[in-house]
Amino acid sequence: MEITKDIENTLRLLSKANLDFLAFVEKNPVCLKRDNFRELEEMRNKLHFLQSWPTFLGGEAKKMFREAGVKLFDLIKSIPERLFQNDTRAMAAYYELPVSLVDLQMEGITQGRLDNLLARGDFILSPQGLKCLEYNVAGILGGHLLPLWESLYLKNPLVLRFLKEYSITIKNKNLLEQYLAHCMRAAEPQVSRFGDAEINIALVLKGDAQANLGPMAGYLDKLYRELLQREYPPQCGNIFLCDFPALDVRDDSVYYKGRRIHALTEWHFGMVPPRIMKAFKAGNISIMNGPVTGLMSAKSNLALLSEHKDSGIFNHEEKQIIEKYVPWTRKITVGETTYRDERIRLADFILSHKDEFVIKSSLGLAGDSVYIGKSMSPGQWEERVKHAVLNKNWVVQEAVTSSSALYQHGETGFEVYDMVWGFFIFGSHYAGTFLRVILKKDAPRIVNTHQGAQVSVVFEVDEEEE
Numbered sequence: 001m002e003i004t005k006d007i008e009n010t011l012r013l014l015s016k017a018n019l020d021f022l023a024f025v026e027k028n029p030v031c032l033k034r035d036n037f038r039e040l041e042e043m044r045n046k047l048h049f050l051q052s053w054p055t056f057l058g059g060e061a062k063k064m065f066r067e068a069g070v071k072l073f074d075l076i077k078s079i080p081e082r083l084f085q086n087d088t089r090a091m092a093a094y095y096e097l098p099v100s101l102v103d104l105q106m107e108g109i110t111q112g113r114l115d116n117l118l119a120r121g122d123f124i125l126s127p128q129g130l131k132c133l134e135y136n137v138a139g140i141l142g143g144h145l146l147p148l149w150e151s152l153y154l155k156n157p158l159v160l161r162f163l164k165e166y167s168i169t170i171k172n173k174n175l176l177e178q179y180l181a182h183c184m185r186a187a188e189p190q191v192s193r194f195g196d197a198e199i200n201i202a203l204v205l206k207g208d209a210q211a212n213l214g215p216m217a218g219y220l221d222k223l224y225r226e227l228l229q230r231e232y233p234p235q236c237g238n239i240f241l242c243d244f245p246a247l248d249v250r251d252d253s254v255y256y257k258g259r260r261i262h263a264l265t266e267w268h269f270g271m272v273p274p275r276i277m278k279a280f281k282a283g284n285i286s287i288m289n290g291p292v293t294g295l296m297s298a299k300s301n302l303a304l305l306s307e308h309k310d311s312g313i314f315n316h317e318e319k320q321i322i323e324k325y326v327p328w329t330r331k332i333t334v335g336e337t338t339y340r341d342e343r344i345r346l347a348d349f350i351l352s353h354k355d356e357f358v359i360k361s362s363l364g365l366a367g368d369s370v371y372i373g374k375s376m377s378p379g380q381w382e383e384r385v386k387h388a389v390l391n392k393n394w395v396v397q398e399a400v401t402s403s404s405a406l407y408q409h410g411e412t413g414f415e416v417y418d419m420v421w422g423f424f425i426f427g428s429h430y431a432g433t434f435l436r437v438i439l440k441k442d443a444p445r446i447v448n449t450h451q452g453a454q455v456s457v458v459f460e461v462d463e464e465e466e
Contacts, residue, residue, distance in 0.1 A: 017056035059463035069423035
């Protein structure tokens with residue numbers, strides 16, 4: 001198996017176990033056949049196609065991922081207060097939104113409540129280092145099935161044989177358990193306030209999501225009870241899967257079938273009924289993430305960090321974090337800005353340098369409204385840039401080229417793939433990562449499961465024990 005020097009360096013940076021796995025594949029060609037990973041077919045559906053080969057992460061790369069994910073998200077959460085002093089009129093002008101909508105999104109928000117947010121940061125590991133593409137701030141983050149995916153890989157005889165032969169121990173923590181633990185921590189003030197002997201959490205889902213997650217309800221309940229016994233004895237409690245109509249509000253407190261709810265995580269992309277928001281503003285329930293979802297997910301937040309990097313707003317360490325992990329990003333306007341210490345007329349500059357940039361709708365989701373200059377004709381690019389200038393709420397970002405790795409491909413064989421990492425951040429806690437991969441020869445292309453990317457589970461290993 002031929003491995004280029006660049007790929008070898010990337011795999012070694014992530015973990016030597018990746019190179020060991022390729023050596024194992026070379027000695028065991030059966031690993032090249034998709035059919036020998038049939039356990040993964042259980043998850044083959046319209047949205048997720050699991051890549052046959054896992055990925056391994058350890059050592060300095062794991063530390064780097066944790067630093068980038070947590071510290072950048074902490075900076076994003078600080079934007080309303082530090083850049084706008086929580087002035088919703090100023091925020092509305094920047095985000096190109098009605099003041100009334102920004103007022104709604106900021107209802108009941110304090111810095112402490114922003115610290116409860118759930119997010120997934122999307123990053124590319126490039127030859128120039130790790131770079132952030134965006135943060136998705138929502139209760140539903142696209143990786144809630146990660147523990148199931150991990151278990152499917154660990155049922156595969158070839159994966160198990162590799163781990164045994166190379167004495168590799170997997171260090172992953174259960175993503176859903178960390179999710180529930182975060183909800184419990186967010187619920188603590190309400191539990192103390194009312195002196196309750198139980199901690200009750202509501203996972204509020206739309207009907208279709210309830211149907212998809214329903215089979216996991218028993219598993220979530222088991223995880224929750226085990227966590228309570230381990231972390232919060234002698235308290236008891238429940239996790240309830242429901243939709244908003246099933247919740248009652250009495251005296252500004254929220255109940256499900258007569259049981260007080262102390263924390264709520266919503267899978268409605270921030271849409272929360274006013275009666276529930278009233279309880280939130282009264283301090284009687286914690287909500288992850290609620291109406292602030294839209295503002296915190298805006299891709300223009302990275303533009304704010306990038307543009308203000310050298311201002312007095314950020315200290316030396318924060319400037320270094322932005323410099324290290326945020327590619328040059330700007331909100332698209334007709335005015336001037338700086339690019340590599342030069343003054344430029346932004347719209348004209350990106351029009352004439354299309355291969356160097358990507359433009360995105362600030363409020364787009366799931367890879368929608370993202371345009372890669374290198375993949376477009378000059379005419380198409382000009383049309384999209386003019387549209388972005390006219391509609392205002394768009395950003396331009398310096399294109400980031402992914403480092404590459406080898407993965408199984410087709411019925412039998414392997415190919416070179418590009419990678420996008422998803423870092424799960426709960427509050428200020430790094431909860432792990434998963435990987436989306438797409439054929440290098442198809443690049444440049446949006447690496448998104450909605451648009452054909454495969455998922456590779458990332459197994460954390462302890463490099464220091466090797």
